[in-house]
Amino acid sequence: MGSPSGSDAICAADPAGLLGKHEELPINERQRASESCTCGPAHLRLRSEHGELVKVRGKCVNKCSYCAKLAAVENCEMLMADALDGDRPTLIMILGTRTATLNMREFEAGRQAVVQKLRRRWPAFEYAYQVEFTTGYGPHSGGLRRPHWNWFCKGVPVGCEEEARGLAVPEWCRLVDAEPHAQYVDRIDNAVGLTKYVTQHFMKASQAPPAGFTGQRFNCSKGYFGSITRATARARAKDSLALGRELWKAAQRSSDAHEIELTAQLAHRRNVATRWVLASETGARLSAAAIPLRAPRERLALQRAIRDRRSARRLAQLVSPDWMPHRETLFSDRA
Ligand SMILES: [Zn+2]
Secondary structure (H helix, E strand, C coil): CCCCCHHHHHHHCCHHHCCCCCCCCCCCHHHHCCCCCCCCCCCEEEEECCCCEEECCCCCCCCCHHHHHHHHHHHHHHHHHHHHCCCCCCEEEEEECCCCCCCHHHHHHHHHHHHHHHHHHCCCCEEEEEEEECCCCCCCCCCCCCEEEEEEEECCCCCCHHHHHHHHHHHHHHHCCCCHHHCEEEECCCHHHHHHHHHHHHCCHHHCCCCCCCCCCEEECCCCCCCCCHHHHHHHHHHHHHHHHHHHHHHHHCCCHHHHHHHHHHHHHHHHHCCEEEEECCCCECCCCCCCCCCHHHHHHHHHHHHCCCCHHHHHHHCCCCCCCCHHHHCCCCC
């Protein structure tokens, strides 16, 4: 890939032609049709206490392009909010490889060595990276799609870009099938603009991992978000996006700024306080309360059971009773 300068790319683009957070040029019919979740359980719904019935999203980001897109928007929001808070990344690295593979373990040693090397030089070094794949459309690609990692780095002083390059690139190329001239390391001048550009551009469906990829697409060091954890940063990003959606809806109905803000804030508060239950396609209640799918084991058990299209009763027997109601409460519509 070339050497994208995020701020340049943003400035050069025609504002009228800019694509939104959820958009890119459609590549094929399949992609045009993927404007809704395809990985959720088709026979289950979530029902709010206000009577709304919505489809359940599966959130399988490596299988469903819609869920991947929403996860990308969330990651973008997290990184953007962090950059706007003032603790901005100062360095971008785009590290790639000549190997077209889905096995991310091959690069684990390279990634660790780069982090170790940079942290030894700058103890405050923190990073966030996301893995993307080349499109395979390039003249020299041979139709193969290769992974590359977009790193946002903090703790590297401005002006030390060459030194960082001198430390990171040889280490990466020593352990990974990669050529030094194909790696990109540069200063970030406009952290907010570049974060937005990279996270939105590189997480488009055309750069998404090929089918069969099972790895993690986004990762960051423990200290990347400063005094807050990644979970807190994600929760804040979700909240901010939810409010943004209400602002957008309110703006469709009114042009008065005060009214838009008030309507959106009230709707957002209502949404936050709303309780959801698991329901059937027709709206019949299946659970006593919304399921907090926090534990990975429980999530996996539910995903497997949903895939096998087992009954709600069987689901309840399969998973931990701590979060799934007992059979007696499963079909009760009483509060
Ligand atoms: Zn999905």
